[in-house]
Each structure stands twice: as C-alpha cells, then as structure tokens.
Amino acid sequence: MTAFQRPPTAQEAVLVELRARILRGELPPGTALRQEVLAASLGVSRVPVREALRMLESEGHVAYAAHRGYRVAELSLADLEELYALRGLLEDHLARLAMARMAMDDRARVRRAHAELEAAEAAAVPSRTAPASPAAGRRSRTATAPAPPRGAAPAESQAALAAANRAFHWAILRPTPRAERMLTTLWDASDAYRARWFADPANVARGAEDHRAILAAVEAGDGPRVVSLLAAHRDAAISALRATLPR
Amino acid sequence: MTAFQRPPTAQEAVLVELRARILRGELPPGTALRQEVLAASLGVSRVPVREALRMLESEGHVAYAAHRGYRVAELSLADLEELYALRGLLEDHLARLAMARMAMDDRARVRRAHAELEAAEAAAVPSRTAPASPAAGRRSRTATAPAPPRGAAPAESQAALAAANRAFHWAILRPTPRAERMLTTLWDASDAYRARWFADPANVARGAEDHRAILAAVEAGDGPRVVSLLAAHRDAAISALRATLPR
DNA sequence: ACGCCGGATATTGGATCCAATCTGCTAGCG
DNA sequence: CGCTAGCAGATTGGATCCAATATCCGGCGT
Secondary structure, eight states, X not given: OOOOOOOSSHHHXXXXXXXXXXXXXXXXXXXXXXXXXXXXXXTSOHHHHHHHHHHHHHHTSEEEETTTEEEEOOOOHHHHHHHHHHHHHHHHHXXXXXXXXXXXXXXXXXXHHHHHHHHHHHHTSSSSOOOSOOOOTTOOOBSOOOOOOSXXXXXXXXXXXXXXXXHHHHHHHOOOHHHHHHHHHHHHHHHHHHHHHHTSHHHHHXXXXXXXXXXXXXXXXXXXXXXXXXXXXXXXXXXXXXXXSOO | XXXXXXXXXXXXXXXXXXXXXXXXXXXXXXXXXXXXHHHHHHTSOHHHHHHHHHHHHHHTSEEEETTTEEEEOOOOHHHHHHHHHHHHHHHXXXXXXXXXXXXXXXXXXXXXXXXXXXXXHHHTSSSSOOOSOOOOTTOOOBSOOOOOOSSSSHHHHHHHHHXXXXXXXXXXXXXXXXXXXXXHHHXXXXXXXXXXXXXXXXXXXXXXXXXXXXXXXXXXXXXXXHHHHHHHHHHHHHHHHHHHSOO
C-alpha cells in the first residue's frame, strides 16, 4: 500500500539508478559513461543525466575530465589502504561510543538487523550455480550491462545482502549524521569491488561467521571485543579486496 | 607570466566563485539562491549554475529542496558539535602520524607556512577600523552581497588569512587524499561562520598566539604536545563559534 | 470570522538545439 | 620512413525554450 516512492525529479531517479548500477558492479570500474547512451537507456534527456553525473562525481563514484566525459571510478591499492585506515579510525570510535551507551532496545535492534542479515546471507547462497566467472574476455569497456549471472536470484539477492550487511553494521555503530555521510562514502568506494567478492558463496559464509561472533559480543556487552572483532572483519575484507584489484 | 588559470568550463568557474562567496561569508547561511539572479550576476546561462549548485549540494554547502530551490546551508549546534568531534578524531590521528615521521624538510615546510600565516595575520589586523558590525538589520535574505566592511583590505585579506591558516594546519597534518577531502569538508562547513569570527582583530591575535605555540612544539618534535595544542586550538574555535550561531 | 479551494505568478526542472572541444585519421612535409 | 598539421566525426558544454511544480493571494462557502 506504500504508494510508489517515485522521486519528484528525474535527476534524482537517474542518480539513484546509476549509483545502484555502479555499486552493484554492473558498470564495472573504468567503464566510460556516454551521456547519450545513459539518457536513452533511462528514457530521459541528457540534462538530468549530466546533473546526476555531477553528483556522482562529488560522491567519488565517477571520475570526470572536462570535455572528455565521465567514467566509473577505479580503486587504486593506495586508495584501498587509506580507505580502510579511515574506516578503522571512524568505526573504532563509533563502536566504542555505541557500546558504552548501548541500551536494551539498541541491542534488540542489532539482533533484528542480524536476523535479517542471516536471511539475506542464506538467500545469497541457495544454489551452487556460481562456478568460475565466465571468462570475461576483453569486451569493449562501455556501458553495456555485463549480463547478470545466470539464474533469477543473484542480482537482487546480492543487492539485498549488501544492504542487510550495511544495516547490521549501522545498527551497531549508530553513526551520527556527518559520520554516516563519511562512512557511506568510504563503504561505497569499495562496493563495486565487494560485489565481485560476494559472488563467491564461500566468502559469504566466512562473513556470516564473523557476523555471528560480533553479535554475540554485542549481546554480551563486551565493547573491546566488539571493536577488535570488527577490526578483524575489516582486515579480512581488505585482504580479499586486494586480490580483486587490477594488480 | 602564469597564464590565467581559466577554468576550462563555465560550471567550474561558477562552482569556484560560488563556493568562495559562501565560504567567505558573503551569501550568509540561509540565503536563498535564485538561479536566474546568479546566472545574470556571473554572465552565464542557468545551466552551468544549476550544475554548480548540484555539486555544492553534494559538498554540503547548500541545502536543496526539489522544486523549491537552493539556499546556503546553515549550521545547527548539534552539527557544530559533531563537526568538531570528527575533526578531533581525524586531526589527532593525522597529527600523531605526521609527528612520528616528521623529517627535517617537513619541519621547514611548516616553518614556511607559519611565516606566511603570520604575514596574513598581520595584514588582517592593520587598522583598527573594524568596530561593531553595522547593525545588519533585517534585510531581505536574498543573494545581495552584504556590503564588504569599509576600507580596501578586509575582504581579500581575510580570505588570504583563511587560506594561510588552512595551509599551516595542512603542513602539519599532511593529510592523505581521502583524509584531505574529509577534512576539507569539515573545515568548509564552518567557514562561513568563522569568517565573522575572524572579523574581530582580537580573535585573530589569540589565534596567532596558538599558532606560535604549535610551531614551537613542532620544531621541538614534541608530538603529544602538538596534539594537545591543536585540540586546545579547536576548543577555542568551537566555543567562539557557538556564540555566532543563530541562538 | 475562519478555513478551504482555485487561479495567477514566479521559479525550478527538462528537452531541444547550437557551439566548443577532443579523438582519430589522413595527407603532406621534412 | 616518421612526424606534424589539419580535417571529419563524435561527444561534451552551454543557451534557449517549454513544461511542471510550488507559492501566494483572493474569493467562496460554511
């Protein structure tokens, strides 16, 4: 019954859709983004596309060169390291703060978020129909969506997993508005790569274990342990991501 | 001989100019930004103005409501507190890191930055021709520049002071790229208010003292002291800013 | 008298059209 | 034979025009 949350403006719609496509890993890093093509593909003129691209640039999702257009931002190794250093700094701080003031209903919220996360994790590993990636070849690096993995589930269930994962962490950290903006930026920056990583069920399973341990520590009210488990969780992620980077 | 660094695109020029006007304190927080007016005032059409405004929105300098336009962002008390909490977190970290690896020529850079800062501070307090603010009245809150303080210097010498101040802190902290983006955002958020604060020579003088003490600690290689002096410096700023806020 | 409804105006959002810039290719010259 | 100049196509940037939405104000009904 929730009437369509239709964005009141086309740019907004374009922005949301493009951001989603980038973070999901369609439109992989490096892809050139032709305004005309995107406009056609979304059924609007080039103007709202341009404005959405500008915003994506400010958000760091696309790189821009004057008169040469936009392309999906790529992640350098140095950038990855810095990203996680900053995440560590912020998340440690937030986790300590949050654990110090964690009340009963906060704990309940974390538990609920974890329940949904487990559901999403289960949904993302249903069939073993995800072998090695289908020899991606050197296809033209342009805005053609790279054919979602066969089967119905993956595309959206992975997006759901990413969302549930983030919600779980957010429930623990309870970031204040500006901190949330920063954290979102930092998480987003690696989402396109993480999408690939989450494609392997084994990785999802390992993450799930981490999450259960973290939940337990939260329930126990063991702040320092939560902090260190989160740090370990990030460390696992960073070394995994290193492998998916160009070289 | 440095040929004009003319931006290759009008949006860029508009972006830079509008941002400067906002951070300088012309276009005070809350001002409504009419696209038509800005476009005329800058000699371009509305299109580049719109795109610049979008970027300023992503940067947090202006607030946007669909179909209702843009206005210069205002700072709430809660926002101010969070701002400085995050600055503290980041700057403590960066300062510790930087002091641990500070080499001789880094120190020289800090010294140079401080010399320029002192010059800027001196230039910003030349004449005592800055009494109480001229009863601002309730003028229509629209994009009319609020008549720069009389005399030739203030407008640009204050901008120079702000720049030199930032350069000094940057020289100490040496932020990595993403950290710099974050810090810039955090500093920018209060610049419009700080502009008012810096209008009073007494405040500039107090800041100058802080800076000298900080420089001394840097030269002495006393990391912990640098960190604590920087913290005190921020504390002074935050309590000063609190006073300039709406209520 | 108060509140709701409807139209006029101003302002923003979007589409189309034109101009400026870049890329790649081809031809001409050293 | 390699390099540079310049031309053609493609793509982005900007301006003008039109549509959609919000605000403001006056009139009507209860």
